[in-house]
Amino acid sequence: MEMYRSHVLVCAGAGCISSACKSVQTALMEHIDKHGLGKEVKVVETGCMGPCDLGPVVMIFPDGVFYRKLKPEDAAEIVSEHLLKGKVVQRLLHQPVGQTEKVTSFDQLDFFKRQTRIALRNTGVINPESVEEYIARDGYRALGQALSQMTPQQVVDTIKESGLRGRGGAGFPTGLKWEFTARATGSPKYVVCNADEGDPGAFMDRSILEGDPHSVLEAMAICGYAIGAAKGYIYVRAEYPLAVERLETAIAKAREYGLLGTNIFGTGFDFDVEIRVGAGAFVCGEETALLASIEGQRGEPRPKPPFPAQAGLWGKPTVINNVETWANVPPIILKGAQWFASIGTEKSKGTKVFALAGKVNNTGLVEVPMGTTLREIIFDIGGGIPGGKKFKAVQTGGPSGGCIPAEYLDTPVDYESLSKLGTIMGSGGMIIVDEDTCMVDLAKFFLEFVQEESCGKCAPCRIGTKRMLEILERITTGRGREGDIELLEELSQVIKSSALCGLGQTAPNPVLSTLRYFRSEYESHIRDKKCPAGACRSMLAYYINPEACKGCGLCSKLCPTEAITGEKKQPHVIDPDKCIKCGTCFEKCKFNAITTVN
Amino acid sequence: MKSLDELDKLRQKLQQDMQVRDNDHEVRVTVSMGTCGIAAGAREIVQAMLEELKEQGLNNVALTQTSCVGLCQHEPLLEVARGGEKTTYINVDREKAREIVRKHLVQGQVIKDWTNPEK
Ligand SMILES: Cc1cc2nc3c(=O)[nH]c(=O)nc-3n(C[C@H](O)[C@H](O)[C@H](O)COP(=O)(O)O)c2cc1C
Ligand code: SF4
Ligand code: SF4
Ligand code: SF4
Ligand code: FES
Numbered sequence: 001m002e003m004y005r006s007h008v009l010v011c012a013g014a015g016c017i018s019s020a021c022k023s024v025q026t027a028l029m030e031h032i033d034k035h036g037l038g039k040e041v042k043v044v045e046t047g048c049m050g051p052c053d054l055g056p057v058v059m060i061f062p063d064g065v066f067y068r069k070l071k072p073e074d075a076a077e078i079v080s081e082h083l084l085k086g087k088v089v090q091r092l093l094h095q096p097v098g099q100t101e102k103v104t105s106f107d108q109l110d111f112f113k114r115q116t117r118i119a120l121r122n123t124g125v126i127n128p129e130s131v132e133e134y135i136a137r138d139g140y141r142a143l144g145q146a147l148s149q150m151t152p153q154q155v156v157d158t159i160k161e162s163g164l165r166g167r168g169g170a171g172f173p174t175g176l177k178w179e180f181t182a183r184a185t186g187s188p189k190y191v192v193c194n195a196d197e198g199d200p201g202a203f204m205d206r207s208i209l210e211g212d213p214h215s216v217l218e219a220m221a222i223c224g225y226a227i228g229a230a231k232g233y234i235y236v237r238a239e240y241p242l243a244v245e246r247l248e249t250a251i252a253k254a255r256e257y258g259l260l261g262t263n264i265f266g267t268g269f270d271f272d273v274e275i276r277v278g279a280g281a282f283v284c285g286e287e288t289a290l291l292a293s294i295e296g297q298r299g300e301p302r303p304k305p306p307f308p309a310q311a312g313l314w315g316k317p318t319v320i321n322n323v324e325t326w327a328n329v330p331p332i333i334l335k336g337a338q339w340f341a342s343i344g345t346e347k348s349k350g351t352k353v354f355a356l357a358g359k360v361n362n363t364g365l366v367e368v369p370m371g372t373t374l375r376e377i378i379f380d381i382g383g384g385i386p387g388g389k390k391f392k393a394v395q396t397g398g399p400s401g402g403c404i405p406a407e408y409l410d411t412p413v414d415y416e417s418l419s420k421l422g423t424i425m426g427s428g429g430m431i432i433v434d435e436d437t438c439m440v441d442l443a444k445f446f447l448e449f450v451q452e453e454s455c456g457k458c459a460p461c462r463i464g465t466k467r468m469l470e471i472l473e474r475i476t477t478g479r480g481r482e483g484d485i486e487l488l489e490e491l492s493q494v495i496k497s498s499a500l501c502g503l504g505q506t507a508p509n510p511v512l513s514t515l516r517y518f519r520s521e522y523e524s525h526i527r528d529k530k531c532p533a534g535a536c537r538s539m540l541a542y543y544i545n546p547e548a549c550k551g552c553g554l555c556s557k558l559c560p561t562e563a564i565t566g567e568k569k570q571p572h573v574i575d576p577d578k579c580i581k582c583g584t585c586f587e588k589c590k591f592n593a594i595t596t597v598n
Numbered sequence: 599m600k601s602l603d604e605l606d607k608l609r610q611k612l613q614q615d616m617q618v619r620d621n622d623h624e625v626r627v628t629v630s631m632g633t634c635g636i637a638a639g640a641r642e643i644v645q646a647m648l649e650e651l652k653e654q655g656l657n658n659v660a661l662t663q664t665s666c667v668g669l670c671q672h673e674p675l676l677e678v679a680r681g682g683e684k685t686t687y688i689n690v691d692r693e694k695a696r697e698i699v700r701k702h703l704v705q706g707q708v709i710k711d712w713t714n715p716e717k
Contacts, residue, residue: 062619085631135609265599
């Protein structure tokens with residue numbers, strides 16, 4: 001490898017690709033060539049750096065300067081000023097909301113400063129298609145160490161002592177899972193990576209696969225050694241083609257270097273990994289459904305026990321872990337169980353990656369120690385709520401989780417405290433909603449999602465969630481009845497206790513948790529036919545402000561039901577009985593004369 | 599990969615290329631590359647530095663650039679910062695740059711004759 005004085009890291013994560021990072025990269029390379037800097041400056045494509053809403057983003061080392069929202073036209077200036085003369089291009093720096101100063105270096109950004117990156121240690125830092133860069137960052141060293149200096153039992157013990165728990169949802173202790181599988185009788189044994197990631201709003205697994213695929217391969221091989229397996233499968237959803245492609249490249253490179261295959265590190269240990277592409281159904285992320293899908297059967301769950309540790313793939317003992325869980329394994333082996341256990345809270349060790357989405361200034365991926373408060377995550381790292389609006393709640397754990405209102409913002413985030421609040425960590429999706437969001441509508445959104453994704457195998461989930469959805473639809477359209485809340489609660493309890501798999505068992509959670517914290521919103525929908533957040537359209541009345549109306553007549557031409565009348569140049573009026581609340585007039589009036597009233 | 603040793607050797611070789619991305623360099627060499635610096639040949643200094651750093655197998659040196667520091671008559675100039683201690687070399691050329699790597703960066707000897715008289 002050549003030495004370069006400067007590395008230009010161009011984020012090529014999915015977010016930045018969608019904001020056209022490729023053309024920025026091409027332009028940068030052209031200008032670097034033009035100035036003859038090709039031998040001094042190296043351009044590197046990385047996985048997601050995290051602040052996706054600022055994309056395309058670029059980091060320039062060794063200065064660590066961070067440029068955001070780049071266009072191909074900006075390349076000339078970056079090269080001629082920064083790379084050639086060492087002058088930072090001020091106008092391309094990020095200025096965090098509410099701050100008067102621009103930040104020059106990425107480590108000054110609150111967004112990065114407050115993170116502790118373990119699972120994301122390489123994502124956004126290395127070129128995911130280069131096994132060499134992974135090796136330079138201590139890659140495959142943990143595998144080498146495990147194989148040549150540790151017994152399988154020592155590996156299991158290290159993971160157990162580290163306190164690592166599953167990052168895919170339930171938070172089961174990873175070391176215990178490995179131990180059960182190691183002790184189970186039956187062979188061959190298998191190692192499986194759950195990369196289905198079906199939670200709306202979550203994309204940490206995709207980022208790791210796209211940004212640091214080798215970390216998952218290395219961890220799976222370590223597990224293979226610990227439990228006595230020679231074969232691993234990665235189950236990725238088909239909607240993640242870039243992840244599949246980078247994994248394929250990574251597997252090929254690892255085989256080339258003898259890091260996968262036979263006699264790894266000359267220790268006689270064999271291990272190889274195959275990719276299975278799934279159809280991308282939410283229920284296929286459930287472990288028993290996922291294993292069935294790998295076997296070529298329909299991706300439907302089966303009752304547990306037996307657990308996969310006893311009878312998994314083809315009935316054989318199988319460890320199945322989530323992508324982020326895997327990514328934590330190599331650093332634990334390298335730095336030791338005590339190091340990992342020293343981060344986080346008493347019962348939740350290490351860090352967790354969260355995907356911030358919704359009404360928050362900085363959307364993207366953040367990794368913080370367990371026990372960081374919601375307020376720190378949403379306000380300090382996430383930069384707070386845009387547009388001066390008020391924070392209302394955060395939905396954690398996706399469709400299986402629940403919402404947390406403002407009064408609990410100082411809760412430290414770990415498995416236990418979230419479950420006390422009636423929600424879960426889940427995969428780490430955090431959807432932030434502001435005062436304009438109707439909580440009944442939010443619950444309906446998640447229920448619609450699970451209703452569509454239900455595999456239909458058992459009645460409580462198939463029919464029960466349908467009934468719940470009908471009730472919610474009734475409530476949000478102003479047709480709610482007395483007793484609907486009680487009915488929702490009863491259905492929830494029945495479905496939770498009788499559904500076959502985790503999908504049905506958790507489907508009522510968003511409804512239960514919104515009822516817990518925002519019951520009065522349900523009540524005012526039902527009793528007063530009013531949506532307190534002003535979000536449920538059918539409960540609003542459209543009204544023309546006579547002072548603002550210029551009488552242009554546009555609205556009355558567009559109204560599908562001829563509800564609007566008025567003389568030219570005179571204020572118009574809406575007949576509430578004819579109005580079907582389509583919102584057309586509201587959107588189209590050029591004078592903002594039309595408002596909604598609750 | 600035949601052994602852990604083999605991996606370690608490979609890793610050390612590869613790390614040289616990656617160390618640019620570490621943020622905790624022991625030594626930082628800053629070359630002034632304003633228009634004046636570039637005109638005086640700062641680009642060549644960077645090239646020579648890079649070559650010598652590679653030959654010496656030096657890790658943990660960040661080679662960065664800055665713009666004109668206002669000593670235009672002494673260009674090209676470069677600053678070596680180690681810990682809190684800073685040394686500014688003036689009127690550097692390719693050979694001096696290589697010598698700075700060998701003497702100052704490798705052996706820790708400041709070459710006083712080439713430093714900024716005013717500092
Ligand atoms: C409906 C449903 C969907 C799930 N989807 C995922 C998923 O997309 N990714 C994932 O890792 N785990 C998912 N899980 C959890 C897995 O069943 C399993 O617990 C997990 O893969 C275990 O890995 P971990 O211990 O590393 O978390 C899902 C569970 C249920 C019930
Ligand atoms: S709970 Fe729902 S998803 Fe799970 S098996 Fe039953 S019908 Fe299928
Ligand atoms: S479009 Fe607006 S301004 Fe024009 S008539 Fe309708 S309400 Fe009045
Ligand atoms: S909301 Fe739709 S139906 Fe009602 S007045 Fe406006 S355009 Fe007509
Ligand atoms: S995709 Fe570029 S920062 Fe996330």
